[in-house]
Amino acid sequence: MSAKIKVINRSKHPLPNYETIASAGMDLRANLEGPIVLQSLERAIVPTGIFMELPIGFEAQVRPRSGLAAKKGITVLNAPGTIDADYRGEVGVILVNISKEEFVVQDGERIAQMVIAKHERAEWMESQTLTETERGSGGFGSTGTQ
Numbered sequence: 001m002s003a004k005i006k007v008i009n010r011s012k013h014p015l016p017n018y019e020t021i022a023s024a025g026m027d028l029r030a031n032l033e034g035p036i037v038l039q040s041l042e043r044a045i046v047p048t049g050i051f052m053e054l055p056i057g058f059e060a061q062v063r064p065r066s067g068l069a070a071k072k073g074i075t076v077l078n079a080p081g082t083i084d085a086d087y088r089g090e091v092g093v094i095l096v097n098i099s100k101e102e103f104v105v106q107d108g109e110r111i112a113q114m115v116i117a118k119h120e121r122a123e124w125m126e127s128q129t130l131t132e133t134e135r136g137s138g139g140f141g142s143t144g145t146q
Contacts, residue, residue: 003054003055003058003116003118004055005052005053005054005055005058005116006052006053007050007051007052007053008050008051008052009049009050010031010049010050010051010090011029011031011048011049011050012031012049012107012108013029013031013049013108015050016028016029016050016114024115025063025113025114025115026113026114026115027065027110027112027113027114028048028050028062028091028093028110028111028112028113028114029048029108029109029110029111030046030047030048030093030105030106030107030108030109030111031047031048031049031050031107031108032046032047032105032106032107033107034107035104035105035106035107036104036105037102037103037104037105038074038095038096038097038102038103038104038105039097039102040097040098040099040100040101040102041096041097041098042096042097043077043094043095043096043097044094044095044105045092045093045094045095046092046093046094046095046105046111047090047092048090048091048092048093048111049090050090050091051088051089051090051091052083052091053085053088054083054084054085054087054116055085056085057085057118057119057120058085058116058117058118058119059082059083059084059085059116059117059119060082060083060091060114060115060116060117061080061081061082061083061114061115061116061117062076062079062080062081062082062083062091062093062112062113062114063076063079063080063081063112063113063114063115064076064079064112064113065110065111065112065113068110068111072097072099072103073097073098073099073100073101073103074095074096074097074098074099074103074111075095075096075098076093076094076095076096076112077094077095077096078094080115081093081094083114091114093111093112095111095112
């Protein structure tokens with residue numbers, strides 16, 4: 001099953017696409033007039049030239065590319081970044097350089113991946129008690145380290 005998404009491509013590059021039949025995400029490319037230099041610990045919003053209209057009940061999640069993160073120390077600062085169904089602006093990627101070396105973002109470079117996800121809206125039901133579980137209130141590593 002696939003979601004039908006209206007898109008405007010104002011970039012110089014092809015639309016994001018799935019690289020394999022089992023891919024969850026589509027690569028987003030930088031759409032730049034000139035390179036962006038990210039020094040160590042610097043961040044920048046990198047434009048993609050992509051505008052879209054997601055159906056209500058869907059979001060787009062912008063996530064790091066594992067290769068850039070592992071090899072270059074480049075990641076998405078607010079990972080995963082969420083694009084809501086009512087947003088109509090350009091998709092931008094907040095990249096941050098957490099390495100010790102400068103990184104140059106080039107036009108057309110694959111900088112992040114985007115996952116389209118269905119979501120539910122929550123309805124709060126106020127209560128004085130919660131159902132007991134084995135875990136209880138344990139968190140932040142309370143279930144073990146291995």
